[in-house]
Amino acid sequence: MVRFLLGRLAVLIPTFIGVSIIAFSFIRLLPGDPVALLSGERVMSPERHAIISAQLGFDRPIVVQYLDYIWGILRGDFGTSIVTKQPILESFFALFPATLELSICAILFAIILGIPAGIFAAIKRGSFFDQTIMGTALVGYSMPIFWWGLLLIILFSGILQWTPVSGRISLLYFFPPVTGFMLIDSLISGQAGAFKSAASHLILPTIVLGTIPLAVIARQTRSAMLEVLSEDYVRTARAKGLSPLRVIGVHALRNAMIPVITTIGLQVGVMLAGAILTETIFSWPGIGKWMVDSVFRRDYPVIQGGLLMIAAIIMVVNLIVDLLYGLINPRIRH
């Protein structure tokens, strides 16, 4: 297991260095001069431009700038936003819980509905039920989620007036963030109605972000189940006279879950991409919206730091999934 881990790390570290070079060089390629942007509408004299350039370190050789940037990252310093002047790491940690809370809810939504749906579809293979589920899953898989979000807003916020349109909680409530998770914080605050407000804000974004993972998990569960159900050991279990519930729940499910866990792990990247759209539609104050806003504001250091941190999260999650996979399925380790 240790060798497996070291082998994975040997690939991961060069990849991460590559990611950092990409994130760093993108910013150097972006059109527009960040120093001129700072001055806003006013015209800046060449002398002043040179002074600020030097202050920000833009006048040094690019390799020195890169090494300096990496040295900063190793000490936990990702630089500061040009627009808000806040340290990037600080904004990231302030915003990340919002994305994390939304992503956890979305993946739970996808798993809780997707795995049973896939199992039933596999058991009742070819039935009307199977065809309906798989048809729905393909629609979900093909869904432009930014449109799906708008449709849900029209229906639930517009026509039915059940859910709010945007944000994480009603403006009526205010309490200091403790965990950063609005559902937990609103409970801790003890204010009447706060939890309900937080939950109702969370419903639509959860559905929107969870739709594609739900479809993917249902499809994957079904095909993994079908494969396992045709195995000899399942036939043996049936022949021994075990109840269908036991055959499916114990013998088949355990092995069918191996590819499904990998699929769930791969959804992390899908979710972070989906967060860009979902958070934009629902004005959800997370890192997806933060990235989009920064692209529009040309806030270079934020784009750079955000790219790096998001890639790091995906890589770490993939590593964890690989390790889990190695634990469940020892064949993979060698």
Place this chain on the structure above:
Amino acid sequence: MSNDAVTLTTEPVVKRDRRAAEFWYYFSENKGAVLGLIVFALLVVIALLASVLAPHAPSAQYRDAILVPPLWLEGGRSAYPLGTDAVGRDILSRLIYGAQYSLFIGVVVTTIALVGGIVIGVIAGYARGWVDTVIMRVMDIILAFPSLLLALVLVAVLGPGLTNAMIAIALVLQPHFVRLTRAAVMAEKSKDYVTAARVAGAGHFRLMFKTILPNCMAPLIVQATLSFSNAILDAAALGFLGMGAQPPTPEWGTMLAEAREFILRAWWVVTFPGLAILITVLAINLVGDGLRDALDPKLKRS
């Protein structure tokens, strides 16, 4: 000798016919795939005949018809079957012209990603060694980012617009082709027919692209259909974020972006462009599922 040459040239043609028939047999077993193919063919016809089919010009603004609801609602007019948008443009006409953009995006992006991915993948799988390592590490780096985020930042680097959006999407989709091609080439490379061709004196280039590549096409075709629908979705998403095709282009994602502020007042402005995206992507994915069943012998009978 001349006799040999004749049999050599005729045999593959017969084989190809039989393979096509077998392929169609498996493909047509999947009713969803056939339906998807029909819808897709219709979309192609609509796109090609846009100027004939569309009742209005895509950017013609009618000042007397702003936010007119669809025909079947109260206040709807027969001149605008699906209603009009906030500046009085006919939505149906814009959707019809939009089909041209979406299919064009799909074709261009998939072609770039496919050709680029195949060339790089064949080189990596055939050469192995440090060339392979470098190529695959670069692909890992691209895959480490969420594709939409990388495309978004790339478009920000290159400047917003449809062309740049297509380049960015092709770039983020291409590693999948590289990986598939490389894996297939590595599997085929050690087989006897390749060794035979090498012994017969075939050069590297011929071995890579004429001997090995045609036998690796099945997974690539399936991946290409997937990329086609992904390209349409991602381009629409970028258009929606304001980084893809710019207004007044009747691209479906861009239409959605323009319509966002009217969602609670005029649902039709938002609903129809998204529905068009969904139907197109769904049709292509149905075809993709059918292709996978028909081309992938491992999954064929499962």
